[in-house]
Amino acid sequence: MTRPRARGAALLLVASMALAACTADDGDTLTVLAASSLTDAFEAIARDVEARHDVTVRLGLAGSHQLATQVLDGAPADVYASADPTQMARVVDAGLAEGPPAVFAHNTLVVAVHDRVRTVTSLADLADPGVAVVLAAEEVPAGRYARQALDTLGLEVAPVSLEPSVRAVLAKVVLGEADAGIVYASDLVAAEAEVHTIEVPAHLGPTADYPIVALRDAPHPDLAAAFVAHVRSPAGRARLAAHGFRVDQVDR
Amino acid sequence: MSRSRTRPTAPAGVRPLAAVGLGFLVLPLVALALRTPWSRLGPLLADPLVTDALRLSLTTSLSALAVAVVLGIPLAWVLARTEFPGRRLVRALAVLPMVLPPVVGGVALLLAFGRRGLFGGSLDAVTGVTLPFTTAGVVVAEAFVAMPFLVVTVEAGLRSMDTRYEDAAATLGASRWTVLRRVTLPLVAPSVAAGMALAWARALGEFGATITFAGNLPGETQTMPLAVYLALESNPQAAHLLSFLLLAVSVAVLVGLRDRYLGQP
Numbered sequence: 001m002t003r004p005r006a007r008g009a010a011l012l013l014v015a016s017m018a019l020a021a022c023t024a025d026d027g028d029t030l031t032v033l034a035a036s037s038l039t040d041a042f043e044a045i046a047r048d049v050e051a052r053h054d055v056t057v058r059l060g061l062a063g064s065h066q067l068a069t070q071v072l073d074g075a076p077a078d079v080y081a082s083a084d085p086t087q088m089a090r091v092v093d094a095g096l097a098e099g100p101p102a103v104f105a106h107n108t109l110v111v112a113v114h115d116r117v118r119t120v121t122s123l124a125d126l127a128d129p130g131v132a133v134v135l136a137a138e139e140v141p142a143g144r145y146a147r148q149a150l151d152t153l154g155l156e157v158a159p160v161s162l163e164p165s166v167r168a169v170l171a172k173v174v175l176g177e178a179d180a181g182i183v184y185a186s187d188l189v190a191a192e193a194e195v196h197t198i199e200v201p202a203h204l205g206p207t208a209d210y211p212i213v214a215l216r217d218a219p220h221p222d223l224a225a226a227f228v229a230h231v232r233s234p235a236g237r238a239r240l241a242a243h244g245f246r247v248d249q250v251d252r
Numbered sequence: 253m254s255r256s257r258t259r260p261t262a263p264a265g266v267r268p269l270a271a272v273g274l275g276f277l278v279l280p281l282v283a284l285a286l287r288t289p290w291s292r293l294g295p296l297l298a299d300p301l302v303t304d305a306l307r308l309s310l311t312t313s314l315s316a317l318a319v320a321v322v323l324g325i326p327l328a329w330v331l332a333r334t335e336f337p338g339r340r341l342v343r344a345l346a347v348l349p350m351v352l353p354p355v356v357g358g359v360a361l362l363l364a365f366g367r368r369g370l371f372g373g374s375l376d377a378v379t380g381v382t383l384p385f386t387t388a389g390v391v392v393a394e395a396f397v398a399m400p401f402l403v404v405t406v407e408a409g410l411r412s413m414d415t416r417y418e419d420a421a422a423t424l425g426a427s428r429w430t431v432l433r434r435v436t437l438p439l440v441a442p443s444v445a446a447g448m449a450l451a452w453a454r455a456l457g458e459f460g461a462t463i464t465f466a467g468n469l470p471g472e473t474q475t476m477p478l479a480v481y482l483a484l485e486s487n488p489q490a491a492h493l494l495s496f497l498l499l500a501v502s503v504a505v506l507v508g509l510r511d512r513y514l515g516q517p
Contacts, residue, residue: 134467138486139486159469160469160472161473163467164482175362175366175368176366177362177366177367
């Protein structure tokens with residue numbers, strides 16, 4: 001590279017770095033820890049909140065149990081939204097919640113089946129040893145609820161893998177590696193078109209309750225409360241409903 | 253001349269920085285050792301979660317090592333001894349799994365060897381064999397990430413060895429296989445041993461590619477790193493114990509190598 005060109009490239013690099021640093025410092029950053037099944041819904045809600053307040057929302061998405069552990073280990077987060085009341089209880093019992101948690105949505109289980117698969121047409125087919133079924137691990141609420149539903153039906157299902165998150169289960173089905181997986185109804189809204197669902201009757205499995213709470217040690221307590229309020233508002237509920245969650249009978 | 257006169261004194265600040273660096277690396281390991289539940293060693297070792305994971309880790313990592321040796325040594329030989337256009341690109345590709353994030357490796361393996369993968373689809377159609385969700389799949393994932401370590405180490409050894417012995421053997425009438433077996437390999441044995449140890453340690457610790465490609469099922473595909481990851485929530489003591497076992501094995505391998513992994517015979 002010639003000298004003037006090298007200098008120009010260096011200048012451009014420094015300028016873009018400075019620009020990046022500038023935009024990163026604008027406003028506060030709100031850290032929201034949300035269960036992975038809330039990925040798409042909360043990304044939409046985060047954009048809504050960013051538009052209304054001068055804040056950048058950063059989502060930490062993982063299994064509810066991992067997030068609860070992070071909070072207990074002192075992670076600097078503002079809000080915790082869980083797919084599992086048991087995990088929320090861990091946070092509350094440790095005294096790390098700011099006020100009581102509120103249930104803001106429910107989710108129901110469905111069986112996700114790749115369109116290419118002809119061998120699975122009902123829940124009972126999951127017990128067929130020739131069908132590759134993927135479930136979430138026991139530690140993940142979706143995995144527990146799926147097990148409960150299958151046990152209630154008396155189905156002996158031998159999964160080929162126990163994934164660490166419900167989105168990982170869906171990924172295996174979408175990729176065609178697994179024939180079927182049990183995920184949340186909301187997960188399918190975001191899925192590729194090549195997957196269809198089989199309903200899990202409501203009386204079989206527990207519906208997942210999603211509690212949310214602002215954290216006691218939140219770096220931005222006012223913004224945390226505003227975020228929680230927005231999730232529980234009609235606008236927030238509309239976003240959640242659009243992403244496949246059930247928002248009837250939530251805490252008002 | 254005495255040694256103390258030829259050894260240079262460290263420039264100012266080097267020793268303190270080194271001490272900080274060492275502390276940074278050693279402190280987590282010390283913490284792990286201190287928090288391991290020694291008193292619960294017996295019942296934990298009897299837990300099927302732990303024994304399954306241990307057994308799987310050992311069998312799959314050793315199998316992956318075998319694959320790495322059988323395929324990696326010839327690859328190292330070709331890279332070190334032959335000239336062909338694009339050799340540098342080939343070497344870069346062979347080493348790529350070493351720098352690839354393991355989960356990315358797992359995704360790539362799925363796209364190649366998965367049920368609907370480039371090669372896996374045909375494999376399934378012709379032989380009915382599928383790799384994902386099987387112990388064989390774990391071996392594939394581990395071999396994928398570990399083999400480059402062996403290739404790099406052995407290639408370095410081959411390059412730095414004195415080839416005149418090979419020439420002498422050839423002029424004395426030895427066949428190419430005999431030269432390889434009786435002259436070359438014994439001369440690079442330290443590099444091969446170092447490469448094998450590194451590859452085995454890497455295979456033992458593999459997580460991202462394994463869980464993405466082979467899945468996670470106790471007794472079938474749940475190796476020690478996967479068991480630790482999931483046990484952290486439900487059974488932290490088992491997780492600490494498994495972590496310490498992995499740490500102990502890694503330390504044993506590195507100590508046993510005695511600097512050979514630095515590439516010098």
